[in-house]
Amino acid sequence: MSSAADAASSSLIVARDATRILEGVVPVTLVRGINMTVRPREFVAITGPSGSGKSSLLYLLGLLDLPTSGEVLIGGKATAHMDEDERAMIRLATLGFVFQFHFLLPEFSILDNVMLPMRALGQLSLDEIRARAHQLLDALGLSDRAHKLPEQLSGGQRQRVAVARALANDPPVILADEPTGSLDSKSSEQVFQILRDLVDQRGKTVVAVTHDLGLARRMDRRIQLVDGAIATDAANSHLPERSP
Amino acid sequence: MNLVLDIAVTHVRHRARQSLVAVAGVAIGVGFSIMMAALMEGSQNDFMKVLIDALPHITVSDQRRQAPPQPAEAAFAAAEIHGLTPQVLRRGIKNPLAIMAGLEGWVPGAVAPSVKVQALLRYAGRDIAASISGIDPRREPKVSQLATQMRQGDLKALYTAKDAIILGDRLAEKIGARLGANITVQTTEGARVTAHVVGLFHSGVRAADEGNAYVLIKTAQILAQQTGLVNELRVRAADPLSARRIADRIESETGYKSVSWQEANEDLLSALVIRNILMYTIVGAILLVASFGTYNIISTITHEKTRDIAILKSLGLRQATVRRIFLLESLIIGLLGAVIGWGIGFGLTVLLGSVEFKVSAVTEITRLPLAYSLWHYVLAAVVALLSSLLAGLFPARKAARLHPVDIIRGAT
Ligand SMILES: Nc1ncnc2c1ncn2[C@@H]1O[C@H](COP(=O)(O)OP(=O)(O)O)[C@@H](O)[C@H]1O
Ligand SMILES: [Mg+2]
Numbered sequence: 001m002s003s004a005a006d007a008a009s010s011s012l013i014v015a016r017d018a019t020r021i022l023e024g025v026v027p028v029t030l031v032r033g034i035n036m037t038v039r040p041r042e043f044v045a046i047t048g049p050s051g052s053g054k055s056s057l058l059y060l061l062g063l064l065d066l067p068t069s070g071e072v073l074i075g076g077k078a079t080a081h082m083d084e085d086e087r088a089m090i091r092l093a094t095l096g097f098v099f100q101f102h103f104l105l106p107e108f109s110i111l112d113n114v115m116l117p118m119r120a121l122g123q124l125s126l127d128e129i130r131a132r133a134h135q136l137l138d139a140l141g142l143s144d145r146a147h148k149l150p151e152q153l154s155g156g157q158r159q160r161v162a163v164a165r166a167l168a169n170d171p172p173v174i175l176a177d178e179p180t181g182s183l184d185s186k187s188s189e190q191v192f193q194i195l196r197d198l199v200d201q202r203g204k205t206v207v208a209v210t211h212d213l214g215l216a217r218r219m220d221r222r223i224q225l226v227d228g229a230i231a232t233d234a235a236n237s238h239l240p241e242r243s244p
Numbered sequence: 245m246n247l248v249l250d251i252a253v254t255h256v257r258h259r260a261r262q263s264l265v266a267v268a269g270v271a272i273g274v275g276f277s278i279m280m281a282a283l284m285e286g287s288q289n290d291f292m293k294v295l296i297d298a299l300p301h302i303t304v305s306d307q308r309r310q311a312p313p314q315p316a317e318a319a320f321a322a323a324e325i326h327g328l329t330p331q332v333l334r335r336g337i338k339n340p341l342a343i344m345a346g347l348e349g350w351v352p353g354a355v356a357p358s359v360k361v362q363a364l365l366r367y368a369g370r371d372i373a374a375s376i377s378g379i380d381p382r383r384e385p386k387v388s389q390l391a392t393q394m395r396q397g398d399l400k401a402l403y404t405a406k407d408a409i410i411l412g413d414r415l416a417e418k419i420g421a422r423l424g425a426n427i428t429v430q431t432t433e434g435a436r437v438t439a440h441v442v443g444l445f446h447s448g449v450r451a452a453d454e455g456n457a458y459v460l461i462k463t464a465q466i467l468a469q470q471t472g473l474v475n476e477l478r479v480r481a482a483d484p485l486s487a488r489r490i491a492d493r494i495e496s497e498t499g500y501k502s503v504s505w506q507e508a509n510e511d512l513l514s515a516l517v518i519r520n521i522l523m524y525t526i527v528g529a530i531l532l533v534a535s536f537g538t539y540n541i542i543s544t545i546t547h548e549k550t551r552d553i554a555i556l557k558s559l560g561l562r563q564a565t566v567r568r569i570f571l572l573e574s575l576i577i578g579l580l581g582a583v584i585g586w587g588i589g590f591g592l593t594v595l596l597g598s599v600e601f602k603v604s605a606v607t608e609i610t611r612l613p614l615a616y617s618l619w620h621y622v623l624a625a626v627v628a629l630l631s632s633l634l635a636g637l638f639p640a641r642k643a644a645r646l647h648p649v650d651i652i653r654g655a656t
Pocket of ligand 1: 022028029030048049050051052053054055056057653
């Protein structure tokens with residue numbers, strides 16, 4: 001029993017035989033039979049052809065969607081029985097999302113956007129929240145953009161703001177869906193380096209969907225999807241193995 | 245600022261024009277509702293005041309609701325009796341002084357006795373039927389407006405002649421009698437006195453001004469040919485609205501028929517109730533229609549903001565929080581509308597109150613009767629807020645239930 005508990009605590013996200021089928025006249029299988037474990041301080045790449053279910057898998061791992069069968073555990077805790085608000089709370093406090101499109105609120109300043117998850121969590125005072133948001137923007141080289149609106153920023157800058165927002169509540173895990181997908185190579189490299197540093201220097205765990213194989217090879221582990229199922233799941237060999 | 249409030253205010257502010265249209269809708273609805281309530285209640289108060297003042301609040305007469313059982317019925321327990329001459333009851337309230345003293349002990353208000361007699365007034369060869377009331381000039385001002393309705397002379401003047409009389413002004417005009425005239429008052433029973441006209445009154449109620457006259461109780465008793473007769477007690481209650489309750493108690497204690505002003509005017513009062521139901525229905529409808537504008541803007545916002553809602557929910561905002569954002573937006577519109585509507589309503593009411601007009605050639609210039617009541621403002625605002633909330637409820641619920649993945653999938 002205790003070994004199972006150890007395994008649970010050392011695995012941030014676990015998927016057990018997770019399958020997601022979209023009901024409809026013609027049911028669509030998004031992902032099927034997913035078994036995987038994400039451990040602390042891992043930098044995991046999810047790759048695969050377009051339409052292979054990469055995004056769908058990320059939504060399941062991030063509790064944005066529910067498997068039709070199988071289960072997803074976060075921090076060793078089963079999530080199937082949770083209600084929507086409980087899952088929302090886990091997303092707010094322990095998961096940070098970065099989507100391919102920045103998904104910032106267009107009517108709010110960059111600073112307000114970064115402050116939003118902290119205000120929703122409500123654990124810090126407004127002054128502390130503002131200070132922390134500035135600190136995050138500073139770290140991502142955006143301090144002079146704080147009072148601009150999202151539309152006044154370049155794509156790369158917006159994506160960095162999205163990363164800042166994902167980090168707002170200091171979650172252990174960042175889930176990113178093609179975070180560099182819509183960026184030029186320079187911005188793309190910048191955003192990748194930020195994610196890399198989050199794992200190496202800040203001890204975060206990052207799961208990132210990418211179709212850029214060059215970037216995928218520079219991550220710690222690569223899960224390849226084909227037709228909604230895991231085809232390969234392997235550590236990138238040129239990197240030193242991490243002990244759990 | 246609170247996050248929910250912050251988002252709500254931003255949404256509303258960024259759609260200033262649409263929001264203003266919705267606010268204007270609510271404001272106009274609230275404004276007109278307030279004006280209408282002021283007018284309706286003002287005219288009702290005016291009407292009620294006339295109604296309440298025209299008659300004593302309670303009239304206790306020497307009649308009973310049911311004909312008293314005939315002695316024969318009581319004596320023989322007979323089912324049906326034929327060919328019997330009914331017992332003639334002596335007119336008047338028995339022991340009026342004792343009953344009055346009893347009433348004065350508990351009735352909050354004043355009691356006055358009177359003697360009512362039908363008689364013919366004769367002057368300069370003209371005859372006119374009139375209802376003569378024998379009154380006590382010292383008690384009368386406590387139960388009726390007669391003293392304030394005197395145009396010439398006063399009630400005390402009744403003491404100045406052996407048989408003095410006060411006439412309605414139209415009645416005096418009809419028979420051509422002026423102050424100081426001596427008119428003959430005669431009943432069908434043959435009683436007759438010569439009365440000196442010592443005063444004229446004008447109540448504004450045509451039937452009274454044309455057909456009523458007042459004398460001392462003593463004079464009326466001579467006309468009725470019955471000494472000590474009192475056939476009516478009139479009560480003016482401190483609180484006119486309690487008249488019905490007091491009348492019921494008087495009737496059960498004395499056995500005499502006691503009619504409250506409400507009972508006497510039952511038809512008119514039920515018409516007022518219908519009028520009020522009508523008014524509240526119309527006001528409610530105005531405000532409900534006004535809230536359609538709110539519904540429109542809120543559902544537009546939730547529609548335009550599906551992506552933002554998906555973002556908020558994917559970040560981890562709870563359903564209730566998302567719902568609250570849009571309910572708050574409705575509430576902001578409703579609240580702004582209500583406050584502006586207060587101004588509009590007050591302005592319209594003042595404007596309406598400043599209009600002068602003449603009802604007929606003889607009456608003086610009048611203004612519309614208006615009631616300024618805080619209650620109207622509170623009620624209009626509460627209904628406006630409630631209907632705004634209702635208007636926002638469905639879009640807000642829809643937004644809160646939105647599944648973020650559906651939107652994110654579509655966008656990616
Ligand atoms: N709402 C939907 N209705 C029907 N099919 C869908 C829907 N969403 C996704 N799919 C299909 O599910 C599969 C997986 O989609 P997705 O997870 O977005 O793949 P990826 O992110 O790898 O491109 C694709 O074939 C896609 O066409
Ligand atoms: Mg995808």
